[in-house]
Amino acid sequence: MEYIKGRLDFHVAEPTVLSIGKFDGLHRGHELLMDYVFQKKKEGMKAVIFTFDVPPKKSLEQDAARVLTTNEEKMHLFEQIGIDYLIECPFTEEIMHMPAEEFLKKIVEQLSIRCIVAGTDCSFGYQRRGDYRMLQKYAPEYHYEAQIVDKMQYEGRDISSTFIREEIAAGNMEKAELLLGYAYFVQGTVVHGNQIGRTIGIPTINLLPPQEKLLPPFGVYAARVEIDGKRYNGITNIGCKPTIAGDNPVGVETNLFDFYGDLYGKHAKVSLLKWVREEQKFQNVSELKVQMEKDIAFCRSFLGDSAASE
Ligand SMILES: Cc1cc2nc3c(=O)[nH]c(=O)nc-3n(C[C@H](O)[C@H](O)[C@H](O)COP(=O)(O)O)c2cc1C
Ligand SMILES: Nc1ncnc2c1ncn2[C@@H]1O[C@H](COP(=O)(O)OP(=O)(O)OP(=O)(O)O)[C@@H](O)[C@H]1O
Numbered sequence: 001m002e003y004i005k006g007r008l009d010f011h012v013a014e015p016t017v018l019s020i021g022k023f024d025g026l027h028r029g030h031e032l033l034m035d036y037v038f039q040k041k042k043e044g045m046k047a048v049i050f051t052f053d054v055p056p057k058k059s060l061e062q063d064a065a066r067v068l069t070t071n072e073e074k075m076h077l078f079e080q081i082g083i084d085y086l087i088e089c090p091f092t093e094e095i096m097h098m099p100a101e102e103f104l105k106k107i108v109e110q111l112s113i114r115c116i117v118a119g120t121d122c123s124f125g126y127q128r129r130g131d132y133r134m135l136q137k138y139a140p141e142y143h144y145e146a147q148i149v150d151k152m153q154y155e156g157r158d159i160s161s162t163f164i165r166e167e168i169a170a171g172n173m174e175k176a177e178l179l180l181g182y183a184y185f186v187q188g189t190v191v192h193g194n195q196i197g198r199t200i201g202i203p204t205i206n207l208l209p210p211q212e213k214l215l216p217p218f219g220v221y222a223a224r225v226e227i228d229g230k231r232y233n234g235i236t237n238i239g240c241k242p243t244i245a246g247d248n249p250v251g252v253e254t255n256l257f258d259f260y261g262d263l264y265g266k267h268a269k270v271s272l273l274k275w276v277r278e279e280q281k282f283q284n285v286s287e288l289k290v291q292m293e294k295d296i297a298f299c300r301s302f303l304g305d306s307a308a309s310e
Contacts, residue, residue, distance in 0.1 A: 001079040005053060005088035008095065010110060012085055017045040017115040018107070021122060022052070024161040025068030026077045028181040029119065029152040034081060036117045036147050045114055046084040050107065052095070053088040066214035068161060068168070068180075073187070087111075100125020100134060108142045115145040121158075154179055171217045171275040183224065183271035186213060186252045190263045193253060194244060200289045202296070204237075204253040205263050207270065215250070220276040222299040223254055224306065226269040232256040233303040235296055236270055242281035243288045255292075257300060274302060 004010045017040035019033050041047045053071070069077065071088065078086050089095060098106070103125045107113065116135050124130040135146040151158040159179050167176045168184055177183045186209050193206040205225075209215060218239035225232045236254040254270050276295055282288040 001075075001083055002085045003075055003088070004085060006090055008089065008092070010087050010089070012046060012048060012111045014046045014112060015044070015114045016048045016085070016111050017041060017117060018048040018050055018111060018113050019117045020050040020107075020124060021118070022161065023049065023069075023074060023078075025164050025180055026074065026081075027159055027161065027164055027179055028154075029159040031181055032152050033117050033119065033149055036149065038082065040115050040117075041082070041084075047082065048085040048087060048111055048113075049078055049083050050087045050089065050111075052091045054091045064162070064165065065212075066165070067212050068164060068184070068214055070210050070213055085111075097126050100128075100130025101138075104130060104134065104138055105142070108138075108144060113142070113144045115147060117147045117149065119149050119151050121151060165214055168214055168216050171219065173216065173221065173272050173274055177273070183273055184216070185269050185271040186215070187267065187269040188252075190266050190268055192264065193251070194241075194246075194248075196244065196285065200285060200292075202255050202289065202292055203260075204255050205266075205268055207252040207254075207268060208249060209252055215252070216272060216275065218279040220279065220295050221272040222274040222276060222302050224271045224273060224303070225254055225256055226271075227263060227266050232259055233300070233306060234270075235276075235292075235299045236272060237279060238272075239279035242279065243285065255296065257296075257303075 017037050019037055023030055037047050075086060118132055118135060120132050122132055132146070132148045136148065139146040153159060157163060164176055164179045167179065173184060186207060188207040188209060190205045191208055193204060215238055221236045221238065223234045223236040225234050234254045234256040236252060238252050240248045240250055252270060276298060282291065
C-alpha cells in the first residue's frame, strides 16, 4: 500500500475506486463499503481511501476527542485488507475553505476516480456542503459511478465511530466487538513496569498507550493477546495502580496465562474482550494479590481455551 500524507498534490494515474471519510475504528459499516470497493478492485481499479489528517483536539479530557484507531493503526488496518493507496490529506485552511464542487473536481482529476463509494451521510467541502446527492449529480459529467450505501444499523441505530466510542467508554466490550466486527484492541511495545508483578507471582507485560487512544474505564478485563503471531489468553488491568505508591502513568498491563519468558521490547496487541471489575485501591499488595487470583480464575473459565482454538 502506498501511504500519501502531508501533501495536497496527491496523484494516482491508474483508474481508481475511492471511499472517503474518517474511518475511525474501521467498523462493520465501513466493512460494507469496503465490499463494494473490493468488488471494483477485482474489476481492475486501484482501491483508494481518502481521509483527512485533522490535528488532535486540544483537550483530550473528553472521550469524544479520543480515537478508536490512531493514524498508524489505521494505516496497518487498511494495508491488511488490501487497500492500494491511503491518502491522508492535511486539513489546511485552503482545504477547509474549498467549495465542495471544487474539492470533488480536484480529487476526481488528481486520483483518476472511476467509482466513489460512500454512505448516505458522507459530507465534504466547505461547510460540509458536499453530500451523496452531489456525488450522484456530478457522476455523468466526471465519468465516475457513484455507489451510495445505506447506513448499516444495529438495534435501530446507525453504526458509527461515535456509537462505538460511547460503548467503549461505558466498558461494553462485547457490544463494541459486535459493532466493530473485531475485539477492541490496544497495541504497543512491551516496556518495563515496577517489576512488582513477578514478586507476587503474577508477572505482567506493560504497554503505554498513545495519548489519543480511547481507553475503556479503568479496571480489569479478560483479554486475548497476540505477540509474534502467537495468541495467548490473559487478563488486563487498565489504570494507574492506585495500590502502588507513586504517580503511576496510565498503563495497560496484562498477565498472560501459561507463559513464562522475557517479552520486553516485543510488539503486543491486546484485545479487550470483557469488563470484569473496576480498578481499586487495596490496603496492601497481599490483598490485591488475593483479588487478582480471583480475577484470573474467573477469566480462565470465561476464556476457556479460546486462544488455542483460533
Ligand atoms: C488482573 C489484574 C488486576 C489488577 N487490579 C488492580 C487493582 O485493582 N488495583 C491496583 O492498584 N492495581 C491493580 N493491578 C495492577 C497491579 O498493581 C500490578 O500488576 C502490580 O503492581 C505489578 O506491576 P508492575 O508490572 O509494574 O510490577 C492489577 C493487575 C492485574 C494483572
Ligand atoms: N453504518 C454504516 N453503513 C454504511 N456506511 C457507513 C456506515 N458508517 C459510515 N459509513 C460510511 O463510511 C464512510 C466513512 O464514514 P466515517 O468514518 O466518516 O463516519 P462514521 O463511521 O459514521 O463515524 P462518525 O460520524 O461517528 O465519526 C462514509 O462514506 C460513511 O457514510
